Amino acid sequence: MTYRGIIHRYRNYLDLPTEIEPVTLLEGDTPLIPVPELAARLGGGFELFVKFDGMNPTGSFKDRGMTAALTMAKARGKKTVICASTGNTSASAAAYANRAGLRAIVMIPDGKVAVGKLAGAIAYGAEIIQIPGSFDDALSFVVEISQKSDIELVNSLNPYRIEGQKSGAFEICDALGSAPDLLCLPVGNAGNITSYWAGFRQYNDVNGSGLPEILGVQAAGAAPLVLGHVVDQPETVATALRIGNPARGEQALAAAEESGGKIIAVSDDEILAAQKMLTSVGIWVEPASAAGLAGFKAQVEAGTINPAGKRVVLICTGHGMKDPDIITKNSPAPIRMPVNFDQIYQFIMKGL
Ligand code: F0G
Numbered sequence: 001m002t003y004r005g006i007i008h009r010y011r012n013y014l015d016l017p018t019e020i021e022p023v024t025l026l027e028g029d030t031p032l033i034p035v036p037e038l039a040a041r042l043g044g045g046f047e048l049f050v051k052f053d054g055m056n057p058t059g060s061f062k063d064r065g066m067t068a069a070l071t072m073a074k075a076r077g078k079k080t081v082i083c084a085s086t087g088n089t090s091a092s093a094a095a096y097a098n099r100a101g102l103r104a105i106v107m108i109p110d111g112k113v114a115v116g117k118l119a120g121a122i123a124y125g126a127e128i129i130q131i132p133g134s135f136d137d138a139l140s141f142v143v144e145i146s147q148k149s150d151i152e153l154v155n156s157l158n159p160y161r162i163e164g165q166k167s168g169a170f171e172i173c174d175a176l177g178s179a180p181d182l183l184c185l186p187v188g189n190a191g192n193i194t195s196y197w198a199g200f201r202q203y204n205d206v207n208g209s210g211l212p213e214i215l216g217v218q219a220a221g222a223a224p225l226v227l228g229h230v231v232d233q234p235e236t237v238a239t240a241l242r243i244g245n246p247a248r249g250e251q252a253l254a255a256a257e258e259s260g261g262k263i264i265a266v267s268d269d270e271i272l273a274a275q276k277m278l279t280s281v282g283i284w285v286e287p288a289s290a291a292g293l294a295g296f297k298a299q300v301e302a303g304t305i306n307p308a309g310k311r312v313v314l315i316c317t318g319h320g321m322k323d324p325d326i327i328t329k330n331s332p333a334p335i336r337m338p339v340n341f342d343q344i345y346q347f348i349m350k351g352l
Contacts, residue, residue, distance in 0.1 A: 003026060003029055004022075004024065004026065005022055005024035005025070005026045005027055005028060005067055006024075006027055006028035006029075006064055006067060006068075006164060006167035007020075007022040007024060007067055007068060007071060007164070008022060008024070009028065009029075009167070010166075010167050010170050013166065013170060013199075013202060013203070013206070014068065014163045014164070014166070014167075015159075015163050016068060016071065016072065016160070016163060017075070020071055020072075020075050021071075021075075022067060022071050023067060023070040023071045023074055023096055023099050023100040024067045024071075024099070025057035025058075025063065025067070025095065025096065025099060026057065027056045027057050027063035027064055027066075027067050028056070028063075028064055028167050028168075028171060029171065030051060030052055030053050030054075030055040030056060030171070031051075031052050031055060032049050032050070032051050032052075032171070032172060032175045032176070032313070033049060033050045033051075033052055033283065034047070034048070034049055035048050035049065035050055035278075035281050035283070036048065037280075037281050038277060038278075038281060038293070039307075039312075041277070042296075042297060042300050042301075042307070043300065043307075045307070045308045045309065046307040046308055046309060046310045046311070046312060047310070047311045047312065048307075048312050048313075048314070049176075049180070049311070049312070049313045049314070050278070050283055050313075050314050050316050051168065051171075051172060051313055051314065051315050051316065052283060052285070052316050053168065053289075053315060053316060053317050053318070054285055054286070054289060054316055054317065054318045054319030054320070054322075055319070057095065058088075058091045058092045058095045058120060059088070059091070059116070059120070059318060059319040059321065059322055060088035060091070060092060060317055060318040060319070060322065061088075061165065061168065061192060061315070061317045061318070062088045062089050062091075062092035062093075063092050063095075063096070064164045064165045064167050064168060065092075065156060065158075065160070065161030065162065065163075065164040065165040065191070065195070066089075066092040066093055066095075066096040066154065066161070066164070067096060067164055068160040068161065068163045068164030069081070069093075069096070069152075069154040069158050069160045069161050069164065070093075070096040070097060070099065070100045070102065070154070071100075071160070072160045073100065073102060073152040073154070074100040074101070074102060076152075078102065078150065078151070078152040079102060079103060079150070080102060080103040080104070080105060080150075080151045080152070081093055081097050081102055081103070081104050081105070081151065081152045081153075081154045082104075082105045082106070082107070082142045082145055082146060082151045082152070082153060082154070083104075083105075083106055083107070083142060083153065083154045083155045084106075084107045084108070084135055084138035084139040084141070084142045084155060085106055085107070085108050085113070085117075085121075085135070085138070085155075086108070086109070086112070086113060086117075086135050086188065086239055086240045086241070086242055086243065087108065087113040087114050087116075087117025087118065087120075087121075087239065087240060087322065088117055088240060088317075088318055088322065089106075089154070089155065089156075090106035090108055090113075090117065090118075090120070090121040090126060090128070091117050091120030091121050091124065093106060093126070093154050094106065094120070094121050094124035094125065094126035095120070095124045097124075097126070098124050098125065103127070104124070104125075104126040104127065105126070105127045105129065105151070106121055106126045106127070106128050106129070107128075107129045107130075107131060107138040107141060107142055108121075108128065108129070108130055108131075108135075108138065109130070109131065109132075109133060109134055109135055109137075109138060109242070110130040110131060110132045110133075111130075112135075112239055112242060113239065114239050114240075114286065114322050114323035114325065114326070115323070115324065115325055116319075116321050116322035116323060116324060117322050117323075120322075134233070134234065134242070134243075134244060135189075135234075135242060135243050135244075136230075136234075136243060136244050136245045139155060139189075139247065142155065143155075143157065155189070155191075155247065156189055156190075156191025156192075156194075156195075156247065156248065157191075157247050157248075161191060161195075162191060162194060162195045162198060164195075165191065165192055165195030165196070165199075166195050166196070166198050166199030166202065167199065168192075168195070168196060168199065168315065169195070169196045169197075169198075169199025169200045169203060170199055170203055172313055173200070173203050173207070173209040176311060176313075178209045178210045179200050179203070179204065179209050179210040179211055179212045180212045180310075180311040180312060180313040181212060181213065181307075181310035181311050181312065182212055182213050182214075182215060182261075182296075182305070182307065182310055182311075182312045182313070183196060183200075183212040183213070183214050183215070183261075183312075183313050183315065184214075184215040184217065184292035184293065184295055184296045184312065184313070184314050184315070185214070185215075185216060185217065185291075185292045185314070185315035185317070186216075186217050186218075186238070186240070186241060186288045186289060186291035186292055186315070186317060187216040187217060187218050187225065187241075187246070187252055187263060187291075188218075188222075188240055188241040188242075188243045188246065188288065189243050189246045189247050189248065190216075190225070190246040190247065190248035190249050190251060190252035191247070191248055192315070192317065193214060193216045193248075193251075193252045193255050193256070193263075194248045194251040194252060194255060196214065196255075196315070197214060197251075197255035197258070197259060200212060200259075211259060212259060212261075212313070213259050213260045213261040214255055214256050214259040214261040215256075215261050215262065215263075215264065215292070215295055215296060215299065215305070216252055216255075216256050216261070216262070216263035216264070216295075217263070217264055217265070217266055217291040217292055217294065217295030217296075218241065218263060218264070218265045218266075218291070219234075219236035219237075219238045219241045219242075219265065219266065219267075219268065219271060219288075219291065220236070220265040220266060220267045220268070221234060221235040221236040221268070222234030222235065222236045222238075222241050222242050222243055222244060223265035224243075224244055224245060224246060224249065225246065225249055225252055225253055225263045226263055226264060226265040230244050230245045231244035231245075232244060236268055236271075237268040237271060237272060237287050237326065238268070238271050238286075238287040238288035238290075238291060239287075239288070239323070240286065240287075240288035240289075240317070240318060241288045241291065264295050264298070264299070266291060266294040266295050266298055268287075270294040270297070270298060271287050271288075271290050271291055271294050272287065272290070272326075272330070273294065274290035274291070274293040274294035274297060275287055275289075275290035275320075275326075277290075277293060277297075278290055278293060278316070279320070283316065284319070284320030284321070285316040285317075285318060285319065285320050286317075286318040286319060286320055286322045286323045286326075287323060287326055288317060288318060289315075289316040289317045289318045290316070292314040292315055292316070293314050296312065296314065335347075
């Protein structure tokens with residue numbers, strides 16, 4: 001059957017009017033990649049998978065929620081959508097607004113958005129407002145603007161974003177035949193962990209697919225849910241997670257607790273090391289997306305999680321091409337050689 005996007009595929013599970021025509025870029029249906037090499041490096045004896053949601057149309061998981069948010073915005077006759085963003089939401093909102101024929105306004109923290117994300121928002125022609133503040137400042141502004149006007153908010157406070165993002169959980173259950181034992185994912189504004197938990201619970205209620213334990217992972221410099229208080233100046237190499245006051249923080253904590261899991265923090269070094277581990281098996285994700293692996297690895301090494309005999313899924317939320325700078329800045333420049341066959345050949349043979 002021709003694939004027609006997550007709303008078409010999971011219509012019966014999504015709280016959307018049945019007759020509605022989806023605004024879609026055929027998001028979802030992303031690969032669940034087995035990574036036995038990484039499982040072996042972490043001691044082995046369990047199954048490990050990467051759900052590579054960076055393979056969505058605009059390069060991040062946000063497209064799952066944005067198809068639902070823009071479908072509803074269009075159906076309700078909205079003309080303009082608005083969001084605050086650390087980057088991925090803005091690119092996704094802009095793309096889906098174009099698909100729907102709506103205007104997109106995005107507000108981003110000045111200089112804190114990875115180049116691939118900013119370029120995306122520009123390429124899709126969003127109206128971009130940069131502020132010398134944080135994501136949290138931007139979010140409070142766009143929420144107020146949406147309350148005072150007919151402009152539709154498409155951050156994950158919008159319930160349709162959550163509806164669409166539940167599809168990640170459905171796809172994993174469908175691919176594995178049931179829910180995994182453990183799900184590890186990054187936590188920023190906390191929409192995705194909320195969505196996954198809602199999705200797994202719903203699928204379990206209907207299909208008896210089981211429930212995973214959830215390990216949510218924040219960056220240490222932006223870990224309000226671990227610290228138990230708002231972080232005024234969140235700072236991390238994982239720019240997607242530079243959030244000090246998550247909109248769905250309480251739901252994230254509840255999801256972790258109800259699932260028997262927890263929310264932890266990892267350092268920037270651990271995040272970058274996990275990013276390297278993933279590239280070493282051919283999967284390039286942006287730093288935020290490596291947080292799930294970083295957290296899982298830390299817990300396994302500390303002995304606080306024993307994965308033996310389990311099925312573990314890591315949600316990799318955004319593609320590595322979103323943030324090319326982090327790689328080129330932290331790596332040696334490629335070797336330069338003259339246009340001379342002999343010298344190049346000798347150089348290559350020397351290294352073998
Ligand atoms: N991973 C990536 C790549 C993200 O872009 C985000 C959030 C997250 C993880 C965290 O997800 O907020 O649902 O807990 N990015 C938002 C944005 C904030 O504006 O693009 P969350």
